[in-house]
Amino acid sequence: MPAAGLAVRHTNNPRGDKEMTLIPDEEELQAATHASLRAHPISEEAEALVSTLAEMVDEHALATGARKNKRKGTSERLEYAVGAFLADLLRAYGQEEPDLNPWVYRSMHAKSFTGAKVSFRTFSQLVDGLERLTLLVRIEGHKVSQEDRGRFAARFSATPALLAFCKERAVDPAKVYDHFEFEYDLPKEVLELRATKESSYWVKTRLPGKPMSFERDGVTNAIEGHIRELNEFFAQHRLRGGSHHGYVRIFHNGDDPCFSWNMGGRLYSQHFADSYQVMSADQRLKMTIDGEPVAEIDIRASYLTIFLSLCGIQLPHGDPYELPGLGPEHRSAVKAWMVATFGNSKPIVRWPPRMLQKSPDLKQHRVSVITAAALTKYPALKTWGEPLSHGTSGWAGLMWFESNVMISTMLKLKREHQLPSLSVHDSLIVPARAAEKARTLLEQTFQDQQGVAPLLKINHPRH
Numbered sequence: 001m002p003a004a005g006l007a008v009r010h011t012n013n014p015r016g017d018k019e020m021t022l023i024p025d026e027e028e029l030q031a032a033t034h035a036s037l038r039a040h041p042i043s044e045e046a047e048a049l050v051s052t053l054a055e056m057v058d059e060h061a062l063a064t065g066a067r068k069n070k071r072k073g074t075s076e077r078l079e080y081a082v083g084a085f086l087a088d089l090l091r092a093y094g095q096e097e098p099d100l101n102p103w104v105y106r107s108m109h110a111k112s113f114t115g116a117k118v119s120f121r122t123f124s125q126l127v128d129g130l131e132r133l134t135l136l137v138r139i140e141g142h143k144v145s146q147e148d149r150g151r152f153a154a155r156f157s158a159t160p161a162l163l164a165f166c167k168e169r170a171v172d173p174a175k176v177y178d179h180f181e182f183e184y185d186l187p188k189e190v191l192e193l194r195a196t197k198e199s200s201y202w203v204k205t206r207l208p209g210k211p212m213s214f215e216r217d218g219v220t221n222a223i224e225g226h227i228r229e230l231n232e233f234f235a236q237h238r239l240r241g242g243s244h245h246g247y248v249r250i251f252h253n254g255d256d257p258c259f260s261w262n263m264g265g266r267l268y269s270q271h272f273a274d275s276y277q278v279m280s281a282d283q284r285l286k287m288t289i290d291g292e293p294v295a296e297i298d299i300r301a302s303y304l305t306i307f308l309s310l311c312g313i314q315l316p317h318g319d320p321y322e323l324p325g326l327g328p329e330h331r332s333a334v335k336a337w338m339v340a341t342f343g344n345s346k347p348i349v350r351w352p353p354r355m356l357q358k359s360p361d362l363k364q365h366r367v368s369v370i371t372a373a374a375l376t377k378y379p380a381l382k383t384w385g386e387p388l389s390h391g392t393s394g395w396a397g398l399m400w401f402e403s404n405v406m407i408s409t410m411l412k413l414k415r416e417h418q419l420p421s422l423s424v425h426d427s428l429i430v431p432a433r434a435a436e437k438a439r440t441l442l443e444q445t446f447q448d449q450q451g452v453a454p455l456l457k458i459n460h461p462r463h
Contacts, residue, residue: 029139032103032155033243034274037118038183039087040080045170046179050083052169057082057129064132081118081126087180089136089158090166093173094240107153108141127156135162177240186235186246187270190227191220193254194264212254219261223249227267230410237420241287242276244269244422249403252396258387263396265403267423277424284429285461289420293461295435297442300455302426303342303398304378309450310388310401311380317455323373333365337374343395346385347371401450402426409445413438432460 041047058078092100106112106123113120130136139155163173171179194209214220231246252264269275276284287294299305301320308315321334340348340355348371351362375381388397406423413419413430417437422429430438435458446454 028101028103029105029155031101032105033092033101034271035085035088035104035106035156036182036184037081037084037088037106037116037123039084039180040183041083041087041179042181043171043179046083049166049169049171050079050086053086053130053135053165054079054082056133057126060129060133061125077119077122078126081122083180084118085123085126085130086166087176087182089156089162090171090173090176090180091182093163094176102157103155104157105153105155130162135159135165184245186228186231187248190231190246190248191224192248192250194250194252195255196253209252209254214254223261226407226411230267230407230414233414234420234422238290239276239287239422240289240291242279242284243271243274244276246270247423249407252399253394258391258393260391262390262392262400263394265400265407266425267403267407269422276422276429281459282462284424285459287429289422289429289431292431292433294429295432295461296424296427296429296459297435297439298427298457298459299402299442299446300457301338302402302454303395304338305452305454306398306401306450307342307384307388308378308380309452311383312451313380314452315455320455323370323377325376326370326373330365330370332359333362334370334374336362337367337370341374341381341384342398345394347375347381405442405446405449408449409438409442412441412445435460 041050054075058075088104089102091104092102108124110120113123127136127138131138135158137157137159141152141154158173166173193212193214195212197209227247227249234244235246246269247267248270249265249267251259251261253259254263256263269277272278276287281296284296285294301315304320305315319331321331321338322328323330323334326334336351336355336359337348340352344352348367350367356362385394387393390397390400392400402425406425406428409428410421410423413421413434417434419430419434419438421438428438428442439456439458443453443456446452
């Protein structure tokens with residue numbers, strides 16, 4: 001029996017056998033990844049498979065009357081489109097995820113193909129051909145939820161027949177990266193400025209503030225130079241199990257009178273919605289860099305550590321979220337209180353609605369009780385909301401100090417040790433063999449810039 005929420009569709013594969021295709025629920029459709037149509041085969045087996053599929057699509061178009069003449073000058077375009085789309089469809093199977101989501105999305109609006117390597121006409125004919133050959137399942141574009149802003153597009157998935165077809169021709173979907181190379185361009189614009197955000201609570205689903213224009217000068221040129229250096233260096237390495245197409249550094253509060261490129265400044269991996277930065281910690285630890293396992297070095301309570309350092313206080317050892325009078329059952333609520341407070345202009349007096357919507361269990365914890373305990377352990381928090389040093393303030397100021405530490409460490413790893421690294425805002429991902437070296441360098445950089453030692457934790461993959 002199919003799982004709850006799934007419908008069943010019976011189709012015939014190229015060998016004439018009936019098979020069952022499960023249609024996913026809306027949650028799976030919402031989680032679909034983007035089909036970039038930017039990949040090409042790199043193995044002889046994949047090249048032969050792509051050529052065969054392209055021929056099948058073309059022959060089917062002739063047989064059904066979709067085309068009157070066999071392709072001549074456009075055959076290379078079709079083959080590239082087949083290889084690129086097939087790689088997108090198989091990509092999920094190479095992630096080693098127990099609950100993989102095989103669905104990808106792609107807008108079918110002609111304008112979305114402007115300037116793309118695959119034209120709208122070629123892709124439309126390819127989709128139609130694969131679908132008629134029962135090698136592809138298509139779900140027409142629709143808005144799957146009220147929050148669905150960037151994925152108003154058609155969904156696609158390979159049928160079991162297509163997966164079997166690939167295996168029969170020695171292209172195992174689980175080894176998609178051995179057979180296809182995914183292409184991408186590094187971002188041309190690596191620096192972005194945004195205005196002050198509209199609400200006080202940090203919303204992770206979208207970047208706050210509207211984009212602003214700015215004039216380039218020596219400061220912005222230096223910032224851009226560092227980001228391009230990191231982007232070009234990592235482009236020489238191979239990431240598997242996650243997506244990263246270079247960084248854009250985003251600054252906030254550009255309309256603040258005190259702004260001087262000292263607010264915000266985090267690195268955002270492109271394209272953010274599908275990047276490794278939105279993956280879970282466990283998923284990130286399954287990635288590899290140049291075929292090697294990775295480790296993630298986490299700064300515990302990063303914002304709290306930075307805030308206290310600006311007050312000349314060293315965060316004590318131990319669990320930063322263990323507060324006097326509150327047991328371990330309160331830990332997650334204490335952590336949520338810290339997140340909400342540092343995203344607010346002062347210590348919170350009630351749970352933010354968006355936070356309650358995501359974590360209803362917080363209603364069981366009184367904010368006033370946590371506030372009293374937090375101020376008892378960290379009296380300096382009473383001053384939260386007052387200007388920080390370097391002419392900055394608030395969450396954007398803490399983010400700026402944090403981003404400076406992370407970027408400086410990444411540049412040192414590159415320049416002094418030729419080690420690639422990836423930022424997850426308050427943590428660094430590096431090849432596992434270099435975890436201790438990176439931890440030491442991160443600790444030294446943090447102490448040099450903030451005057452205190454951070455509490456660091458190295459997370460290794462689970463075996």
